[in-house]
Amino acid sequence: MLQAVLSTLPMFVCGFWFLTIILDRGRTSRAQTMLALFMFASFLVFFAHAYYFNHGQLFFLAVESLYTLSSLLVYPLFFLYLSALTEARPGRLGEWLILTPSFLFFILVSLIFLLMPEQETAKYLNYVQNHTDKAGLSGLVLLQVSLIRLSRLVYIIQIIPVVIFGVKKISRYQQDLENYYSSPGDRSLWWARNMLYVLISTSMVSASFTLIGRTVFDQALGMLLIPSGLFSVLLYIIGYVGYHQRFTAKDFAAEISITDDTAVRPEEAEPNLREKLIRMMEKEQVYTREDLRISDLALLLGTNRTYLSNIVNHELGLSFSDFINSYRVKHAKRLLMDTACKHFSIKGVGESSGFSNEASFFRVFKKETGQSPAAWRSSVRAGS
Secondary structure, rough: HHHHHHHHHHHHHHHHHHHHHHOHHHHHHHHHHHHHHHHHHHHHHHHHHHHHHEEEEEHHHHHHHHHHHHHHHHHHHHHHHHHHHHOOOOOOOHEEEEEHHHHHHHHHEEEEEHHHHHHHHHHHHOOOOOHHOHHHHHHHHHHHHHHHHHHHHHHOOOOOOHHHHHHHHHHHHHHHOOOOOOOHHHHHHHHHHHHHHHHHHHHHHHHHHHHHOOOOHHOHHHHHHHHHHHHHHHHHHHHHHHHHHOOOOOHHEEEHHHHOOOOOOOOOOOOHHHHHHHHHHHHHOOHOOOOOOOHHHHHHEEEEEEEEHHHHHHHHHOHHHHHHHHHHHHHHHHHHHOHOOOOOHHHHHHHOOOOOHHHHHHHHHHHOOOHHHHHHHHHHHHHO
C-alpha cells in the first residue's frame, strides 16, 4: 500500500495541475499552456515509474516507449515555458527543434518493439525486469537496450543547454523589468530560475537512484520516499506559482507600448537631464510613489524613457529599480532615526518610503545595509 502511494504521488500532483490549468479556459495564456504541457509530460514520466514499481506487465513495452518520449520532453518543455514567460512573441521555430530528440527516440524505440519477435520480446522483458546478464542478448534486443541507454544519456546532456539558455532568458527579462519598474514585485521571475536549479538538482538525485537500480526501491521503501517527496513538493510549487504567475513578457510589452504612445518625444536629450533628475529625486521625493515606472519619471521630466534609461544605466551605472530604491532606503533611514517618527511601525516606514509591501522593504533594506530595518534602528539607537 505504501509503495503504491509513494510511487503515484508525483503523478497525481502533475495531473492535478495539468487539469487545473487546462480547465481554466478564461485565464490560460501561452505560458500557461506550455506549463500544462510540461505537467502532462511529467505526469507520463511518473505514470511510467508507478507502472514499474507496482509491477505492471501487460503494457510494459508501450509504457517503456511512452517513458522514453515523456522523459526527453520534460526539460525542453520547461525551457519553452520559460521562453513563453520571457518573450513577447511566440517562440522561434529553432526553439521547437529541441523537441526533436524525444520524438525521434520514441519512434525508433516503438518501431523496434513492433519488429521484435515474441522470443526476443521475452528476452528483453527478462533482462529489464530481472536484470539478467547482458552477455546473452543479441539482435534487436541488444539494439533496443543500447538505444534506451542512449536516450537516458541524452536526457542528462540536454539539461546543460536548458539551464544555460533558460537562466539567460530569465536574467535578461529580469533586467528589463528592473530598468522599467522601481519594484518588479509579482512580475519578477527569479522564482523560475530557482525552480530550474532545484528541478535539475532533484533530477540528478533521481538519476543517481536510477544508476543504483530500480529494484533497490522494492527492497527499501525509505529510498523511494526521497525522490517521491522531493518531486511531489517541487512540482506542486512549480504548478502553484506558475498558475498564479499572470504577468508575462507579452503583458510587459503591451504596457510599454501604451506608455510609449503617450510619452514626450524630444528631438534630443537635454544636456542637464541628469541634474534635473537628481533635483527631482531630492526635492520632490517622487521615489515615495509606489510602483513608480521609468515612463512616469520621464513624463515628469519632459523626456522619454530611452534618454532617461541612458542616464540611469550608463552614467550612474544602476538599474532603474536600484536607483529608486537607493533613495527609498535613505528616506527610510531618516524616518528610523527620527525620534518624531518612533511610533512608526516597520511596515509604516516602508510604505512612507515608497515600498509596496513589508517584504520588499525588508529585502531591499537588508541588501543595502546588511541588516533588517528593525536591527538597523536598534543599532543606531544603541550607538547614540
